[in-house]
Amino acid sequence: MALLLAIKTLHVIGASVLLGTGAGIAFFMLMAHRTGDARFIARTARVVVIADWLFTASAVVAQPVTGVALAQIEGLPLTTPWLVGALGLYLVTGAFWLPVVWMQARMRDLAAAAADAGAPLPTAYHRLYRIWFAFGFPAFAAVLAIIWLMVAKPAV
Numbered sequence: 001m002a003l004l005l006a007i008k009t010l011h012v013i014g015a016s017v018l019l020g021t022g023a024g025i026a027f028f029m030l031m032a033h034r035t036g037d038a039r040f041i042a043r044t045a046r047v048v049v050i051a052d053w054l055f056t057a058s059a060v061v062a063q064p065v066t067g068v069a070l071a072q073i074e075g076l077p078l079t080t081p082w083l084v085g086a087l088g089l090y091l092v093t094g095a096f097w098l099p100v101v102w103m104q105a106r107m108r109d110l111a112a113a114a115a116d117a118g119a120p121l122p123t124a125y126h127r128l129y130r131i132w133f134a135f136g137f138p139a140f141a142a143v144l145a146i147i148w149l150m151v152a153k154p155a156v
Contacts, residue, residue: 003073004070004073004074007066007069007070007073008066008070010062010066011062011063011066011067011070011150013062014059014062014063014066015059015063015143015146015147015150017055017056017058017059018056018059018060018063018093018143019143019144019147021051021052021055021056021059022056022136022139022140022143023140024051025048025051025052025056025104026136026140028044028047028048029044029045029048029104029107029132030133031044032044032045033129036121038111038112038114038115038119038120038121039111039112039115041107041108041111041121042108042109042111042112042115045104045105045107045108045111046108046112048104048108049101049104049105049108052100052101052104053101056097056101060094060097063090064087064090067083067086067087071083081154081155082149082152082153082154082155083149085145085149086146086149086150089142089143089145089146089149090142090146092138092139092142093139093142093143093146096135096136096138096139096142097139099135100132100135100136100139103128103131103132103135104132106124106128107125107128107129107132110122110124110125110128111125
């Protein structure tokens with residue numbers, strides 16, 4: 001019972017970190033972008049990239065480990081429909097998150113170069129920002145859907 005509670009707690013913390021870090025990163029990147037200040041964007045993106053690798057990546061690893069452990073402890077087959085849906089959405093989230101981390105690092109570098117040169121943000125930065133922004137919607141929606149599936153465990 002104590003092991004089950006510990007793993008459930010870690011799983012919920014991991015889900016919270018994924019949702020919270022994702023929302024926080026999106027907020028800070030959006031607010032930095034809105035300033036148009038290349039130096040501020042570069043500093044913000046530098047911290048965002050670190051946070052993504054430190055917090056999001058840790059949760060990305062913890063979620064499947066704790067999720068599979070929970071399923072095993074509870075005798076839940078990995079073929080259970082809501083669990084298959086959650087795993088599929090998890091893969092969707094990852095398919096959007098990996099390029100987003102690269103985009104954030106690239107936007108950071110482009111903004112830093114513009115700041116160092118005293119130049120405006122380049123077209124490449126603005127193009128990446130639009131893609132980064134668009135990628136956030138399906139990734140965030142997938143995380144919300146996963147959390148709903150974890151809580152509701154619908155019998156499909």
